[in-house]
Amino acid sequence: MTTRLTVSASSDADTEGRIGQAVAALPMSLHPGGKDADLVGLAGGAGWVDAAMAAIEAGARGVLVVDPSAADARALAERDVPVVLDGRWTYNPAVLDSAAAFSARNDAESLVEVRADVPVGSDLERVLLSQLALVRTAVAPLVQLSFDRWNARGWDARGTLESGARVALAAILTDALEPAASLRIIKPTDAVRLTVPDPATARPGHVVVSSPEGATLLVTKWESAHRVAWRTLHGLVTAGATGTDLAGFERDVELVRGARAAVSAA
């Protein structure tokens, strides 16, 4: 039988992360709760680490953070409580489904390209963290990052993966295009292409694996990223596990801080 856990969320978190909808779509697993809810949803603006610590002090068994901003989350990682970081794209089901195809093609001869089209006025650093989380989840974490450009219209950056694969990262601020991320790996003989829509709806991401034999569209799933994130948190709590989001996030934050400092110094 499914263990049903209760959920509470700040109104910011509810709006940004459509938490009410996600909980309503998991009626056997989750149920709205009050102050003493099992799980707590938080918005990822400044101060989210303190809010998460406070929720855990107050007895929360799991925390979900919507679109987290850069922060020192080490103290949080030391608490043995599962924390799910619901970045813009990470939990779209297409991302996890693409991971095997991507990692099988991740080597020194690979070119990885990732691009985010986001609305004008978006917080660029948060978009970048979501983008790094996307690459980390689908392919592998970046080990090096440097910016060719960082301005009011977006950025162009270059990075590398542990394998030696080269990564070209870009963000474009525009209201003309549908908000989305795209990630692809191109190799001399084959390629994988992932597109991930904005998490506001359950519109599916797509994964296409392509070789000289043809191109295959992987299974398409109409499940919103937010629902998957809550399902994941529920799973971690009931299994007594903590997950890896915080550890990955810490490394990404460090990388971003170094690369941003180099931009401001230049």
Next chain:
Amino acid sequence: MTASTLGVGILGAGPVTQAIHLPTLARLTDVFHVVRVMDVDPAVAESVAGRVGAAWTTDVDELLADEEVQIVVICSPHQFHAEQVVAACRAGKRAILCEKPFAMTKAQAEEIAAVAAETRTPIIVGAMHTFDPGWLAAKQHWGDLITAAHTIRYSIVLPPNPRFEDFATEVATRPQWPAADRNDPDVAAGMIYGGIMGLAIHDLPLVRAFCPDFTDVEVLSCTLPYPAGYVVNLRVGQKDVQVSAVNSHSWEPEWTFEAIGDSSALRIDFSPSYVQAGSATAVIRRGPESEVYGPYAYNGYEGEWRFLAELARGTAEPLDVTELIHDLTFALEVADKSAAAVREATAAANEKVMA
């Protein structure tokens, strides 16, 4: 062939003549007929001429002296383009189509401009996408996008040419490319230079159309992907530009051009080179609404030939040769600076390995 169709002479009868121009001309037999084909390789000249019932020669002058040749198309290797364009102008031809690139140096391009001004010969460069009905339709409808666009992306995933050449024709001979050591900074720089002047050059005129300050070029970085291609981040005046291409045997060829502003954006998906697969499709987006132009029935190859016929008959205004020179100098600058960036990066990486 009839007296009322325009006579064409071809210099260089390699894969581009065989797989692109002859199949295009086969769609336009009411407008053109091929009179004479020239190639330095007599076997190629004879075989290709035989396909269209034309005469053949290994001598440029003989072709240019042929009065029935009214239009000259130059499909020889890059380094011969400039001298052959000049010779065709001097021979008093009615119009010239020169495959890209127009020339390999600014000095050559200026010489062409001077001669063309003197002989008043209309010239077009085979940057076929500039004649693609999808691009032309976008141009009519994009409004203020030239100023509004802040970000330009031009991306190619290039399948092996033979895959498409073999759909378009039966190729007589193919050039062989020797393998090279890309860890050598000069080799890496040469690959980038060749990639920009051979491939990126196609749509650099489109990029330039969106970059009014095209003489202010800064290469922010240049990466050489495997097995070949280029990824170049540029600032051109106020515009943020990325020009990229990767050669891949994977099954999804891509050739896209995007110009993106805060509230409007253009994306063009071009059909593959070589095949007669109709025009590009252009989409102009403004948030959730979009306008789609194309695909139209014919591509830029046919577009350039239709325009050439109008030029030869005097029913269209010739292109401004200065614009063609600007296209070339812009390409040369991108190629030079990108090659220099990759040379430096490769040398630095080698030093790191040694240390």
